[in-house]
Amino acid sequence: MKKLLCILVTLVLMLPVCASAQEVVNVFNWEDYIDESVLIQFEQETGIHVNYMRFTTNEDMIVQVEANPGAFDVCFPSDYIVERMLSKDMLAEIDYDKVPNAQYILENLRSPDYDPNNVHSLPYMWGTVGILYNTTMVEEPVNSWGILWDSKYKSNVFMLDSFRDSMGVTLKYLGHSMNTRDIIALESCKDKLIEQKKNGIVKAYQVDETKDKMVAGEAALAVMWSGDAQYAIDLNPDLAYSIPSEGSNIWIDAMVIPRNAQNMDNALKFIDFLCRPDIAQKNCEAIWYSSPNSGAIELMGEEYTENPVMNPTDEEVARCEFFHDIDETFMPVYTALWQEVKNAK
């Protein structure tokens, strides 16, 4: 017994080896949003260890970054969250001398509204929000958000458990901007979502679980991001993706460096690495979102340029809209409305 205890204690003391002085970079990215072999490649090429962490929604991410200052060196917020982080002065400027591969980023994405001239952020991926549907269960053409309210699909629709997206598509369906601050529009949007739920059309509100469940045929329709949709279509050819005619959300997920990052240089090296065409290609082929990287697009060739999900037409893009941030004074409206939807029975 005593011997056993001795062995146990020594084992325990040996396990948590303190962090060595090795160079690290702390990366905070979306769940399932990179080709993980890229991380190993980065370590091998630079000797910098990547501490890779994941989040599920933009809102979760920003709460973590605020609660753990200095814990993250590179984050991947969406456009409107970049806007918020900038308004809270949370971001460091990017030193472009150290990011030569930034030259590959497509010209038309180089100066977004949320961060003119990309002073603090660089696009990582972009995409749209649309409807992923199972063609064996849905026979009619899917070209309106209205199909999500059709009682034919009772208990057959997955909604996103993310209030900007779910409320955004509803607002579009009702003919409003996704960024409206009109109280009447927002209240009617809530009523519409509650109606959908009370009629038993919604099967579940979830985020990342949806794509695998759609592949398995658990529901006919789902509100989905383009890349996840493409991932699912790849695994189940019965699935298809559509951007409804009322318009939808188009978004950019960016790479940023928090102002209090502790490994600034390594962060820049990591961002530069992700902008390298062959790396951007790997990531794009792993997660199937649209790439902002001209070099990667060239490498991927027709497989990419011929894909309708990853290359929405100009006309489709024209009816889509970027999110803008909701400031703190108006946020309670959104959270309260969404909670009422979630609470409806």
Next chain:
Amino acid sequence: MKKFFKRFYLALILVFLYVPIVVLIIQSFNAGKSRAKWEGFSFRWYAELFADASIMNALQVTVSIALLAMVISTILGTLAAIGIYSMKKRPQAMMMTLTNLPNTMPDIVTGISLMLLFIFTKVDRGYVTMLLAHITFDTPYVILSVMPKLKQMNKHCYEAALDLGATPTYALTHVIIPECKQGIITGAMLAFTLSLDDFTISYFTTSPLVQNLSTLIYSKARIGIEPTLNALSALMFVALLILLLIVNRRTADNSRKA
């Protein structure tokens, strides 16, 4: 007939408890990724399990925290139990209320309160904070399992040892501690299992960088279940089963000798 009914009922309950576990183990041998379709027998997920750095890392974090928390809380708790036992009635009652407090607090409140403490004192959350949290919820259980043994102990044993010339320290290590050895071991085991299985408190007291198995499973479960996790739980299940059989065999041997 009555006996049959009783056995049948117990069997039903056990089936209820074991069905998901059996399903999980079978799925771990499924060649495909799908949960619903059987695509052939394969060890693929076991191979991927050992190649997955994040799972292996989480396993190390889980086991090392469980062991460390077990050792520290057992020492802390045993000392405390002896201390509380020798207190006068009033302070003793007070200490026991304090010890019962964490049991009556929901996990989520414990987790959040500790999170607030670490944020308030600007301690970066991570390995150490998770360990501190685990020790905090383990220790009361150690005390609660050592206490009854102390109460069962014949008080005069200790006094007799002193009368026979033992120093208090000697009496402590040679009379009191051996007497409640069983309680200490139960407490330690309990602490280990509790910390191995904890999700809620770990979730709030660590950063995304340091994940134990539970928090890792939680984040993975949200993207669709990785069959590697099935393989992991099947392995853990078998390991625990073997451990249990060994312990049983040993206790059986011991009782035969005695």
Next chain:
Amino acid sequence: MRVDMSLPWWAWALMGVGLALFAAMVVLSVRRNHGVKRSLFAAPYSLWMILFTIVPVILIAYYAFTDASGAFTLDNFRHFFDSNYSKNQLYASLGPEAAAFITRGTVNVDTLVYSLWMAFLCTGICLLMGYPAALFMADRHMKLGPSLVVLFIIPMWMNFLLRTIAWMSLLEDQGLINQFLRWLGFDGVQLMYNSGAVLLGMVYNYLPFMVFPIYTVLSKQDPKLGEAAQDLGCNEIRTFTRVTLPLSLPGVISGITMVFMPSVTTFFIPRMLGGGNSMMFGDLIESKFLTEGSWNVGSALSLIMMLLILLSLSILRKADPNGEGGGMV
């Protein structure tokens, strides 16, 4: 494994001072009493509990009664009774058109009531299923006892998240149960994404917590008591209702406590099996802290829940004043 063991300097200093103080006290008491004063042994633990249990609870209270700037306020509790509180304030300032939409939000109260109801159902079902199981296990004629206890413990060693996920693969529309039904020629049924599935998950996870304490108390019961009652003319049912059941009450109470508390606050099970269709109070608190980042309201909700649970426990304790309930140990 790379683990950052760093703590701020003052934490190390605090630990050093604490240890030194404890050592000094031990040395002093050894000198005075020619031996260690044993009640001192509880000192490190007391310190630990103050630091990691009492101070954190005080912090929750502090956040619950202050606003973001740290000033005293009761708004967080108003939030509990009116989940639209901030929204309504904004609407009121936006003119009559917006003011027409001012309504009291019942989300928080509804969620609490729903959670309590679910926890109540779960506890009831666990009791109904668990009591006979414990009774039969403790039956000496069956000669089952300890080995069955082990069989009940083993599932608890599996990670509870994984066990819950395993239920998903059984209950899904394309899951095993539905596949089986279709194979038999029936239509599939939707088993998941509703309160029933959540309840099932809760009962599954917490049933052993009900069985153990009752079993512990029952197995300690002197079998002669029952025999005596029967000798005195009681039939089996009367023996049970008059002797066995009353004597097992402490176990029942401890079981109820151990099932009820975690079921009020669970937040993983409803999310996985309920498809996020109905929130439980644990979900609500978690989202206040980790999604909305409104710690003050979240703290107020936590405080309310804590008080509610303490209240119900103290009522239960009245029924078991000696605290004889078997518990897990």
